Amino acid sequence: PRQRLVWGCLLIGYFFLLRRSEFLKIGKSYHFYCLKRRNAFFSDDEGRRTSYKLATSVTVGLEGAKNDQFGRGSWRTMSASGNKTLCPIQGLRHVLQARKLLRQEVNPHLCAGLTVQSVVQVIKSTARRIGVPAAKYSSHSIRIGGATALASAGASKIAIKFIGRWLSDCFEEYPRHAASSSKGLSRLMIR
Template sequence: MNNQFGRKEVRYHNRSNELICAVRVALWNYKPAAVFGTRASDPALSVKTGGITSTEIAAIVKSAATKAGHGPARFSTHYVQIGGATVLLNTGVDRLVIKLMGRWLSNAFEEYSVLSFKGSAELSRNMCL
C-alpha cells in the first residue's frame, strides 16, 4: 500500500478477540473479493472498477446516522478517524502508533479524543502504585 506521500508502506496486524479487530476486518474484505473481482494485491477497500472513495464512505456513514435518527450533516469520514483514535487512546495504544496508523500529519487527534469511563478506569489504581 502507498501512504499519502506515495511511499510504499506495509503494516502488520495481530488477531485479537476484540469486537473491532483489524485481522477480522481484513478477512471480511478478503472473502467477498471474488464477488468484487479484486486480487489479493489490490487495496482492501476496492472493487473491480477502482477504489472506494471517501465520498462513498461518507454516504454510508450519513445513511447510518439517518437510520439511527441523527442528522446526517453532523457526520463525516473525519468522525470515523477521530472515533478510531479515541478508542485506541482509551485502550492505551501508543500515540505514535495512532499517528502512523491513522495517517495523522499532526497530533490533532489528541485534541479531538475524549477520555471515556473505560479509559479512565485504571487511572486511580495506577496513581496509588
C-alpha cells in the same frame, strides 16, 4: 457482497487509522498511495505473511501518504482484537471474500473501486438509523473514531501517532513502530 466489501474496508480504515485517500477512490481517481491488494495480508506474530487460518494480525503497506510526498511509504501491523465482529483480521477476510464474489480480484486497489461518496452514504444512513445527526459524520469519522477509541482505552500517544502516521500531534485534537509495538492495540479499540 457489496455490503461485505464496505464493512471490511471500514474495519481496515478504522483499525489502521487510514485517511480516506489511503483506501478509497475519490471521485474518478485514486491517489498513487491508495492501499493496494498486494500490500495487505494476513500475518503472524512477527508480521510475516501467512494464511487466514494461521493469522494473528493483518499487515498493510502504504506506498506514500498526504504527508509523505517523497513516497517513502510505511508498513503497519495490527493484531487480532479478540472480537469476532470488530477485528482487523475479519475486516481483511470480508474484503477478500467480497472481492471474489464481486469479480474484483484483478482490481489492484484493496477496496476494489469503493468510493468516498458511497462510504459516506453508508455512514450517514447508519447515523440517521440510530438517531444521531448525520451531518456530524463523514469519511474522516473512520480515522477520528479509531484514534479516539485508542486514546479512550489508554493507548499511548506514541502508539496512536505511529499507527496513524501523524507527523505532528494534531491527532490529540480529535478525542478530546514495528509489528510488536502495535500488539494488543486492536483489542483496546473494541472495549
